[in-house]
Amino acid sequence: MPAEQSGVPPPTLRLRLDADALAANWRTLDACAPGAATGAAVKANAYGLGVREVMPVLREAGARDFFVAHWGEVREVLAHTPGASVSVLHGPLTTDDCAFARATGVRPVINSLFQARLWTDAGGGPCDVMIDSGINRLGLSVSQIGDPAMRALQIDTLLSHLASADEDSAQNAQQLAIFEQACAVLPARRRSLANSAAIGLGGAYHFDLTRPGLSLYGGVPRPELANAIRQVAYPQAAIIQLRDLSPGDHVGYNATFTATRAMRAAVVSIGYADGYLRCWSGHGALQSKGRALPLLGRVSMDMVVVDLAPAPELREGDWLDIPYALPQAAMASGLSQYELITILGRRLHQS
Ligand SMILES: *Cc1c(COP(=O)(O)O)cnc(C)c1O
Numbered sequence: 001m002p003a004e005q006s007g008v009p010p011p012t013l014r015l016r017l018d019a020d021a022l023a024a025n026w027r028t029l030d031a032c033a034p035g036a037a038t039g040a041a042v043k044a045n046a047y048g049l050g051v052r053e054v055m056p057v058l059r060e061a062g063a064r065d066f067f068v069a070h071w072g073e074v075r076e077v078l079a080h081t082p083g084a085s086v087s088v089l090h091g092p093l094t095t096d097d098c099a100f101a102r103a104t105g106v107r108p109v110i111n112s113l114f115q116a117r118l119w120t121d122a123g124g125g126p127c128d129v130m131i132d133s134g135i136n137r138l139g140l141s142v143s144q145i146g147d148p149a150m151r152a153l154q155i156d157t158l159l160s161h162l163a164s165a166d167e168d169s170a171q172n173a174q175q176l177a178i179f180e181q182a183c184a185v186l187p188a189r190r191r192s193l194a195n196s197a198a199i200g201l202g203g204a205y206h207f208d209l210t211r212p213g214l215s216l217y218g219g220v221p222r223p224e225l226a227n228a229i230r231q232v233a234y235p236q237a238a239i240i241q242l243r244d245l246s247p248g249d250h251v252g253y254n255a256t257f258t259a260t261r262a263m264r265a266a267v268v269s270i271g272y273a274d275g276y277l278r279c280w281s282g283h284g285a286l287q288s289k290g291r292a293l294p295l296l297g298r299v300s301m302d303m304v305v306v307d308l309a310p311a312p313e314l315r316e317g318d319w320l321d322i323p324y325a326l327p328q329a330a331m332a333s334g335l336s337q338y339e340l341i342t343i344l345g346r347r348l349h350q351s
Pocket of ligand 1: 041043089161194195196197211212213214215
């Protein structure tokens, strides 16, 4: 451990990554789309869990196609899997971006005629193309794909992205039809439409390659995936002080909790700077051996205070579990499963 080598004391906050669950989730998603290859979205540092930890596990499980958003995310992905197929979803904005893509062998996702011309003028090469089939975010509209700038491209994978795959929305079939129209016009080696949720929509949405992110990391965007996907990220924080409260004592900023009886409380080393946001105040509970320890008062930047009545034997230095099963945590906090997984802070990774 580098921390120990440099004499830094052990942390009071940590994230346990269940590598078996991560690999099992990839295999589950792969089995859900039997005719298609299964890639992996590893943008945003593998949804906050760490490219360094996640990439070798996915690679070992069988993933070969990886998606990032930014050019700045490429180096770390390649460092862990040299020669991997990497697509950069934001595409090129400058000639420097194009030169970087050509030098590293990663593929830009072409999202506009501007990007198509930029890439071709820079010398071109294999690229991906994003069709905007109705999300009105990145991508070319179907009316643009007959443009001569598109004929010049050497398209590896033709992509589109669903806006409402986590719902039973008529928009899914509409976007599917528009994507199929684009596939009939633009020659490409492979076609890819499905994120995690769209894998649950069934075979018509799978095409040649799927691009799950959320469900690899434990998210359940559709009921079809509910019993198959396992929790991957387990945050834990240590008790750093015990405190005995008397009736009438207030806890935390703005005194939003007042003790009505004598009680034992614990100050715990996690706060909103670590991604444990203030929306948990009043709802959240930490856990010890499955026993819920309710939060008292507001979440601070670096700490929370919990009621120790259900676990009176706990002492300074003991570890508590932060309940982080994504579907349940989303319901309890009001945050989306995506937000919950991506906001876990840097201090959790220093263990
Ligand atoms: C992030 C992203 C994905 C992965 O989506 P999940 O919902 O996390 O599975 C797939 N495709 C595109 C274009 C994305 O931006």
